[in-house]
Amino acid sequence: MTHDPAPPDPLLAVRDLRKLFPARPTARRSRFQGAVRAVDGISFDLRPGGTLGIVGESGSGKTTTGRLVARLEQPTSGSIRFAGTEIGALSRKEMRPLRRQIQMVFQDPYGSLNPRQTVGTALATPLRAHALVPAGGVGRRVREVLELVGLDPRHVDRYPADLSGGQRQRVAVARALAVEPRLVVADEPVSALDVSVQAQVVNLLQDLRRELGVAFLLISHDLAVVRHFCDDVAVMYLGRIVETADRDSLYTRPLHPYTQALMSAVPDVRRGTSGERLHRIRLPGEPPSPVSPPSGCRFRTRCWRAQEVCAQVDPPLLEITPTHRVACHFAGEFGAVPADREGAPGQPG
Amino acid sequence: MSTTADLERLAEDLAAEARPDRAGTGVSPHRTALRRLRSDPVAVVSGAVVLVLVLLGLLAPLVTSLWGIHATVGHPDAPRPSEVLLFDGYPAVGPPYEPFTWQHPLGLAPRTGVDNLATLLYGLRTSLGVAVVATVLTTLVGVGVGLVAGFVGGRTDRVVSFVIDLFLSFPFLLGALALAPIVVSRFSTDPDGLALAQVVALVAVLVTFGWMGLARLIRGQVLSLREREFVQAAVVMGLSTRHILLKELLPNLVAPIVVAVSLSVPAFVAAEAGLSYLGIGLTGVPSLGQTINQAVDSFERYPLYLWAPVLTVMVLVLALNLLGDAVRDAFDPRTRR
Numbered sequence: 001m002t003h004d005p006a007p008p009d010p011l012l013a014v015r016d017l018r019k020l021f022p023a024r025p026t027a028r029r030s031r032f033q034g035a036v037r038a039v040d041g042i043s044f045d046l047r048p049g050g051t052l053g054i055v056g057e058s059g060s061g062k063t064t065t066g067r068l069v070a071r072l073e074q075p076t077s078g079s080i081r082f083a084g085t086e087i088g089a090l091s092r093k094e095m096r097p098l099r100r101q102i103q104m105v106f107q108d109p110y111g112s113l114n115p116r117q118t119v120g121t122a123l124a125t126p127l128r129a130h131a132l133v134p135a136g137g138v139g140r141r142v143r144e145v146l147e148l149v150g151l152d153p154r155h156v157d158r159y160p161a162d163l164s165g166g167q168r169q170r171v172a173v174a175r176a177l178a179v180e181p182r183l184v185v186a187d188e189p190v191s192a193l194d195v196s197v198q199a200q201v202v203n204l205l206q207d208l209r210r211e212l213g214v215a216f217l218l219i220s221h222d223l224a225v226v227r228h229f230c231d232d233v234a235v236m237y238l239g240r241i242v243e244t245a246d247r248d249s250l251y252t253r254p255l256h257p258y259t260q261a262l263m264s265a266v267p268d269v270r271r272g273t274s275g276e277r278l279h280r281i282r283l284p285g286e287p288p289s290p291v292s293p294p295s296g297c298r299f300r301t302r303c304w305r306a307q308e309v310c311a312q313v314d315p316p317l318l319e320i321t322p323t324h325r326v327a328c329h330f331a332g333e334f335g336a337v338p339a340d341r342e343g344a345p346g347q348p349g
Numbered sequence: 350m351s352t353t354a355d356l357e358r359l360a361e362d363l364a365a366e367a368r369p370d371r372a373g374t375g376v377s378p379h380r381t382a383l384r385r386l387r388s389d390p391v392a393v394v395s396g397a398v399v400l401v402l403v404l405l406g407l408l409a410p411l412v413t414s415l416w417g418i419h420a421t422v423g424h425p426d427a428p429r430p431s432e433v434l435l436f437d438g439y440p441a442v443g444p445p446y447e448p449f450t451w452q453h454p455l456g457l458a459p460r461t462g463v464d465n466l467a468t469l470l471y472g473l474r475t476s477l478g479v480a481v482v483a484t485v486l487t488t489l490v491g492v493g494v495g496l497v498a499g500f501v502g503g504r505t506d507r508v509v510s511f512v513i514d515l516f517l518s519f520p521f522l523l524g525a526l527a528l529a530p531i532v533v534s535r536f537s538t539d540p541d542g543l544a545l546a547q548v549v550a551l552v553a554v555l556v557t558f559g560w561m562g563l564a565r566l567i568r569g570q571v572l573s574l575r576e577r578e579f580v581q582a583a584v585v586m587g588l589s590t591r592h593i594l595l596k597e598l599l600p601n602l603v604a605p606i607v608v609a610v611s612l613s614v615p616a617f618v619a620a621e622a623g624l625s626y627l628g629i630g631l632t633g634v635p636s637l638g639q640t641i642n643q644a645v646d647s648f649e650r651y652p653l654y655l656w657a658p659v660l661t662v663m664v665l666v667l668a669l670n671l672l673g674d675a676v677r678d679a680f681d682p683r684t685r686r
Contacts, residue, residue, distance in 0.1 A: 070585050092590075099587025112578035116378060116600035125596070126586040159377065172582070179586070 009084070010045035011215050012069065012183060017042050017078035017088075019064050023291055034291045038064040040239035041078070043317075046232075048182065051209065051216040053230030053247075055223060055262070059287055060236040066185045066219045070104045071095050083182065100130045103176035107188035109168035113160040119146070119171050120156030126179045141178065149174040149204060166197035170204065177208060185217045190225060202229055223266050227251055232323075235259045238290055238298045241317060245324035255326040257281075257303050297329070305330055379603060385679040392675030398668040402661075406474035413467045418453065420467035420635055430462035445651040455657050459647050469657055471635040473665070479548065479636075480617035483555040488610055490560040492602070495567025496594050500575055506568070513561045521558040528554060529629040544633025551630050555617055563609045570605055574598055604680035611673030615666040622662050637662050 020035040039061040046052045054062045067073045069080060071087060080088040087098060106112040113122055123142045127133055133141045143153040149170040160168055169189065176184050189205065190198040202225055209216055220226050226233055227247060234244040235258065243256035254260045261281040283302045288294055294301050300310040309329055317327045386392050405412065413420060419427040435441050440457035443450045455465035498509035532550045536543035574580060575598075583593045618637075624630035625638030632639065637658045644655035 072581055072584060096587045096589075099585060102585070104582065104585040106578040106582060108578055112582050114579040114583075114597055114601070116603075118377075125583075125588065125592075129586065129588050129592070161378070175582070175586075 009047075010081075011048040011050070011083055012046040012217070013079075013081040014045070014065075014069070015043045015079045015081075017065070017068060017080060018076045019061075019068055019073060020076045036290050037239050037293060038290060039068065040290075040293070042234075042236070042239075042241045044234055044241065044244065046183070046215055046217060049209075049213045049215050050232065051218060051230040053218045053220060053226035053233045054236055055220060055226050055233060056236035057221060057262075057287065059238075059290065061239040061290075062219045062221075062236050063187055065236070066104070066187045066217060069183075069217060070102055070185045071099075072104075100126075100132075100179045101182045103179065103181040103184050105169075105172050105176050105184060105186040105189045108192050109165050109172055110160075110192070112172050113168055115160055117159075118156065119158050119160070119163070122171065123156075123175055123178055126175060130179055132179060145174040145178045146171075148177065148208070164197075165193050166200060169193060169197075169201055173201070173204065173208070177212065177214070180212075181214060183215045183217065185219070187219045188221070189218070191220065191222065198225070205229065223251075223262060235262065238287055238293055240298055240327065242299065242328070243324075243326045244317070245321075249321065249324045253324075255320060255324070255331045256299075256328050257305055258283075258299050297327075299328075379680075382604070382680045386675060389675050389679065391671055392679070395668040395671035395675065398664065399672055402473060402665050402668070403477060405470055406477045409467075409470035409474045412470055413464075416466070418464035418467040420463060420471040422461050422463055427464075428462065430460075433457055433462045434460070439647075439651065444653050456651075456653055458643070458654065459651060465640075465654060465657060468635045468640055469637070469661060472637040472640055472658065473661065475548075475631060475634050475636045476618050476621050476638075476662075476665075479552055479555070479621045479631075480614050483552050483559060483617045484610055484613050486552070486556045487559040487563060487613060488606065490556065491563030491609075492567050492599075492606060494560065494564040496571055496598060496602075498564070499568040499571025500590070500594060500598065502572075502575075509564075509568070513565055516558065516561050519558070521554075524558065525554045525624055525629045526627075533632075540633060544631070547631050547633055551621065551624065554624075555620060559613065559617070563606075563613075566605055566609060567602060570602055571598055574601055607680055608673065608677040611676045612670065615669035615673065618662065618669065619666050 017039055018037070018041055019039040020037055023034045023036055042061075042065065044052060054065060056062045064073065068075050068088075069082075071080075071090070075088045078088060079086060082098065082102065085098065087095065090098070113119075117125075120139075120142055123145060124138050127138050127141055128135075139156075142156060146153045146155060151167060151170050151174070155163070155167070155171075160171075163171065169192075173189075186205065190201050193201060205216070206229060208214065216229070218226060218230055230247055232244065232246050233250045234241045235250075235256065236242070237258050243250065243254065243259045250259065251263070254263050261283050264281040281304075285302055288298070288301055294311070295314075296312050297303070297306070297310040297315050300306040303310065307329070313329070315327045315329045317325045318331065319325050320331060409420075417426075421427075422430070433441050434457075435446070438460045439446060440453075440459065440462065441447070443453045443456040445456070453464050453466065455469060457463065458465055458468065494509060494513075498506045528550055532546050533543065536546045580593060580597055583597045588597070621630055621636065622638030622641065625632075625636045626642045628642065630636065630638060640658040641655065641662075644651070644658065648655045
């Protein structure tokens with residue numbers, strides 16, 4: 001997120017990024033069979049050392065966004081600039097030297113480690129591939145990163161099957177950080193873990209971020225994890241960013257109806273004990289198919305505020321405050337309206 | 350995350366805890382498989398049988414010379430056919446007319462007077478040799494093609510899959526039948542060349558029509574492995590395609606490859622015997638199938654001549670198959686009956 005008035009050069013700048021998956025992969029019966037618009041024109045910035053959380057329900061395109069940034073997928077259109085280099089259109093081969101700088105932590109610690117490799121091999125492989133440490137120092141570096149993530153260096157000879165889920169995820173984190181990346185894309189890094197272990201891993205990630213100054217793109221459906229970890233948050237719905245803000249602003253004053261609905265679904269112990277009844281917003285139905293999203297605002301089919309204009313005009317992402325932007329025709333008219341709001345959110349620009 | 354994957358994972362976790370032989374101390378999954386194999390009585394017995402037969406085949410020259418028997422007609426040290434054969438072509442010593450003799454435990458072949466045990470040992474050697482070479486080559490081709498097709502995907506995969514289907518639809522026996530007379534007529538003037546050409550042609554036919562199954566299996570495995578997160582992680586780490594294929598994917602394919610290999614050796618032994626029996630395979634060097642072919646004519650008078658090679662093929666194929674099953678159970682416990 002840019003912080004006015006003097007935004008530092010972003011480490012990652014994504015502009016109008018799109019990824020369409022053909023709904024029918026066979027070439028024969030081609031013509032128009034439609035496409036899943038997994039990511040449909042999103043833009044965001046991430047400054048060096050910053051943390052951006054992307055939240056949304058399943059199918060919102062948040063995982064695809066992460067995979068696009070890590071270039072596991074080829075964007076259909078749009079731009080991904082990483083440290084000043086356009087990486088959106090690079091081929092596999094051209095991408096290879098940049099790979100070290102963008103690492104990824106996956107959701108499933110059972111799947112992200114090769115079951116036939118010891119922990120030591122898994123950690124040494126990227127070090128050797130990028131020749132980051134002299135050949136003699138690989139073993140020492142491996143032990144170093146194991147200690148960094150709070151694992152016993154004696155674990156080098158273990159196989160993933162010998163480790164618990166939390167330990168495996170620590171190894172996955174160690175592997176991502178061993179090559180000293182500048183950006184880590186963490187796709188649901190704790191969702192597959194026990195709640196008690198989740199907190200440990202989130203805290204570990206936070207410590208490592210502070211110590212190493214690595215930027216994080218955290219993808220999660222868990223609002224609490226994102227709140228704990230991220231400076232900035234983007235909310236995705238059906239391939240679009242519907243609201244983006246700094247953490248405090250988003251969690252205290254969610255402006256988009258969808259964000260409000262998400263927030264209201266989070267159980268809150270304090271509110272529960274104080275007897276204050278939380279107004280829970282129930283969204284009717286399911287998200288529409290991303291093959292043929294609704295006209296105008298994509299959320300209108302489930303929105304309790306939808307008016308005629310919503311079906312006709314696609315609301316742009318409008319700036320409410322310098323750090324808070326919302327894509328809703330009525331964002332300014334509900335909830336806490338900021339005094340310094342500019343533009344007229346009711347009218348599409 | 351699907352429920353079956355969750356269940357499998359849970360089972361894996363429970364198994365990891367329950368297995369006392371790998372209590373948390375870095376034992377590779379393959380080593381556990383070998384350990385399981387060693388404690389399986391079927392595997393041990395069939396393995397021993399295979400080992401004995403392989404040794405007999407390998408040491409055929411030594412065994413025959415110690416025994417003083419010869420597998421070729423007109424060997425300088427061998428007794429001349431006229432000395433050991435009666436007028437009707439049947440041997441004058443040993444079965445079927447005379448009692449058992451240690452000099453020729455399986456008797457002599459009618460008409461040629463060659464020792465049957467010697468022929469059997471050399472035949473075993475040929476059969477196993479052809480089967481092993483064919484297996485190695487089909488494995489290399491099958492694994493290579495499967496890996497590339499599965500990992501590269503897209504158009505390459507479609508082309509390869511079509512070629513696989515094409516080869517599968519081509520009648521194997523017809524190909525072999527067509528090839529044999531061509532080879533024979535081409536090398537008819539040169540007996541040594543003919544023997545070699547027949548071996549090469551036989552192996553070529555077996556490989557040409559034998560690689561598709563494994564290629565298909567490996568392709569399917571790679572297709573599912575490719576989406577596993579550790580392969581994605583390897584891509585993100587910037588590892589080369591070669592590294593991903595050989596170091597990340599291949600070790601995870603050892604189990605299906607070992608299983609395929611252990612089951613294809615007996616299949617090739619049987620195929621070689623079958624082809625040689627049909628006269629398509631080898632004629633220049635002794636082979637089990639060829640002996641069976643010759644023995645059929647005199648079965649009524651001289652059953653032992655036929656039974657010996659038939660039983661040998663049976664025992665060999667049975668032992669190899671049982672060993673293959675045991676290997677599959679050890680490497681892939683989920684498919685255990």
